[in-house]
Amino acid sequence: MGASVGIGGLIIGMTMLVVFSMVVASIDAKVDSSLQTIDSANEALPTFTIDDATLWEGAVVDVLIGGGGSGYTNGNLVSSTGNGGFTGTFTVDGSGAIIGVAITSHGNYSSAPTIVVQGQTPTSSATFVSSIGNFIHSNVTNTGSQITPLREIWIFSDGENPTNLGSIYSGGSNSPHWYSGETLHVQWAESGQLPVSRVAISVKGVSMASTLA
Amino acid sequence: MADGGASTFILLITALLVSGSVSAILINQWGDMSSALEENRKGKEADAKTSVSFAGDAMEVGYDDSVNPNVMTFYLQNTGQYVLDESTLVVIVDGISVTSSITTTILPGGADWTDVRLLEVEVSSTSWSYQNDDSVSLSAVVSSEVTAGYRGTSTMNIEVRLNV
Numbered sequence: 001m002g003a004s005v006g007i008g009g010l011i012i013g014m015t016m017l018v019v020f021s022m023v024v025a026s027i028d029a030k031v032d033s034s035l036q037t038i039d040s041a042n043e044a045l046p047t048f049t050i051d052d053a054t055l056w057e058g059a060v061v062d063v064l065i066g067g068g069g070s071g072y073t074n075g076n077l078v079s080s081t082g083n084g085g086f087t088g089t090f091t092v093d094g095s096g097a098i099i100g101v102a103i104t105s106h107g108n109y110s111s112a113p114t115i116v117v118q119g120q121t122p123t124s125s126a127t128f129v130s131s132i133g134n135f136i137h138s139n140v141t142n143t144g145s146q147i148t149p150l151r152e153i154w155i156f157s158d159g160e161n162p163t164n165l166g167s168i169y170s171g172g173s174n175s176p177h178w179y180s181g182e183t184l185h186v187q188w189a190e191s192g193q194l195p196v197s198r199v200a201i202s203v204k205g206v207s208m209a210s211t212l213a
Numbered sequence: 214m215a216d217g218g219a220s221t222f223i224l225l226i227t228a229l230l231v232s233g234s235v236s237a238i239l240i241n242q243w244g245d246m247s248s249a250l251e252e253n254r255k256g257k258e259a260d261a262k263t264s265v266s267f268a269g270d271a272m273e274v275g276y277d278d279s280v281n282p283n284v285m286t287f288y289l290q291n292t293g294q295y296v297l298d299e300s301t302l303v304v305i306v307d308g309i310s311v312t313s314s315i316t317t318t319i320l321p322g323g324a325d326w327t328d329v330r331l332l333e334v335e336v337s338s339t340s341w342s343y344q345n346d347d348s349v350s351l352s353a354v355v356s357s358e359v360t361a362g363y364r365g366t367s368t369m370n371i372e373v374r375l376n377v
Contacts, residue, residue, distance in 0.1 A: 008225045012232045019236050023243045030247055034254035037261075151329050154290065159273030159376060162288055162320055162331050198270055205266030205292040209273075 046203045047144035050210040051183065052137075053199045059106035059135030060086045061189050063115055063128050068097035071123030077101060079113035079130075086113055086130075098126045106135050106187065134190040136199060136212065141183040148178045148203055156200040157190055165201075255363050263357040263365025264293030267373075268331055274351075276375040282314070282339040287351065287373070289332045295357035295365055297326040304336050305352040311336045325358075345377035 063077070073096065077088035086107035091100040098117075107113070115128040136157065142148065151166030166176060168188045178184060190196055200209035268290035275286040285306065291297045299317045303310060316335040319326050326332055334353070343349065351373050357365040 005221050005225050008229065012228060016232060016236065019240065023240070026247060027243070027250070030250045030254070034250065034257065037254065037258045154268055154288075154331055156269040156273075156288070159270035160275055160286075162269065162333075164321065164329075167321075198273060200270035200273070202266075202268035202288075202290055205264065205290065207266075207268060207271065209270045 043204070044144070044146060046142070046146040046148055046206050048178075048201070048203060048206075048208065049141050049143055050199070050201060050208055051139040051141055053210045053212050054137045055190070055196055055212045056106070056108040056135045056137060058084065058109040058111070058132045059189075060084075060103060060109065060113065060115075060130050061106065061133035061135065062131045063088060063101045063103060064130075065098055065101060066127035066129050067125075068093075068099060069122050069124045069126030071096040072098055072117065072120055072126065075120055076118040077115050077128070078118045079107065079109070080116045081114045082109050082111075084109035084113060086115070088115070090117070096122065101128070108135075134196070135187055136190050136196070137185070137187045138199060138210075139183055139185050140201060142178050142180055145180050146204075147180065150176050150178055152204060153178065154202045155186065155188065156202070157196045158198055159200060161190070163188055255361060259295065259357060259360060259363035259365035260367070261365070262294040262360075263297070263355075263367045264291070265297060265353060265355050265367045265369050266290050266292045267351070267353075267369055267371045271371055271373045273376045274349075274373040276343055276345075276347075276377050278343070278377055280337075282337040283341045283343065284335050284337045285341075285343075285349075285375070286333065286335050288320075289334060289353060289355070289369065291326050291328045291330060291332070293357070293365070293367065294328065295360050297332075297355050297367075298358045298364075299326050299332055299355070301354075301356040302332075302334070303354040304334065305350075305354075306336065306338070306341075307349050309338075309340075311338050314338060343375050343377075345375065347375045348372055349375060 072092045074091050077090055079086040084107035085105055087105040088101055088103045090098045093099045109132055112130045112132050115130050150169055153165035155163045198209050198211055200207055268288040277284045303312050314337045318333040320331040320333055323330055351371050353369045
């Protein structure tokens with residue numbers, strides 16, 4: 001009888017130990033899970049620099065096709081007046097008429113430049129009408145370790161006119177992210193009230209500003 | 214000996230019953246504790262995933278003194294993971310709440326204030342008489358949409374300079 005009581009006591013003790021250990025393990029798991037969840041929500045802040053920011057008040061902001069001409073092949077556009085640095089490309093239809101233009105460098109001019117086709121002899125020459133306006137150019141560098149989607153980056157001029165970087169950036173990359181160490185050349189038309197003196201960039205709660213040159 | 218064996222057996226059964234009852238109570242209590250931890254975790258998680266930040270140029274916060282009441286315009290960015298509920302926005306300027314006169318616009322246009330979007334906030338007050346380059350203390354409190362049964366809250370505080 002004494003032996004059975006001892007065994008019974010042992011069983012009770014073991015059962016209690018198992019119950020305790022299961023509960024402790026369960027609570028530990030809950031606490032670990034909580035900490036992991038909360039930690040995962042706390043991302044490191046992005047760090048970046050505005051390397052330069054310049055306002056060009058005579059940038060070519062639009063090129064309209066006055067007459068498409070004929071006998072062209074897809075090619076490049078340049079300005080025949082001034083040395084502002086405009087470049088563009090164009091596309092043609094089946095007859096060689098220019099049907100579309102794209103600006104690749106807006107340049108900077110004191111008056112609207114004359115735009116011409118570079119290095120082609122057409123059957124009939126095309127004509128273009130350019131207009132100039134305000135453009136802000138800036139180089140920004142991701143100096144941190146964060147990879148940031150461009151759509152989460154906002155640009156401001158004098159604290160107003162928020163522009164989403166994801167909607168304007170087309171700097172030779174199809175990647176919609178800003179990688180660590182990457183410098184982006186950002187340019188956008190400034191249609192707000194002039195003069196604009198400062199530009200600011202906000203990335204995930206971090207904002208930096210720079211005076212425009 | 215038989216009496217001694219019976220009483221020992223009764224003691225054993227009693228011990229089993231008591232220990233079983235205690236185990237049941239403890240398990241129940243620990244279950245409650247575990248549930249409380251889970252509830253607390255979800256609340257903390259909602260708060261951790263709810264974040265709002267000032268966006269733009271703190272040195273150039275728009276202030277229009279040509280209208281009555283004067284209007285201050287600034288931008289808030291959803292920097293958390295949960296969708297924010299702009300209707301819960303509370304704005305405090307120099308310690309005074311201006312909640313009753315807030316106009317908000319989600320940029321770019323959309324129904325939800327997600328982490329991609331900005332909130333343009335226009336607040337006005339007849340008691341303001343700020344001048345250009347005045348510094349004001351700006352605070353905003355906003356809650357997330359209810360997510361998994363919980364609503365997180367975030368606060369933003371910043372000193373800004375007004376641009377009239």
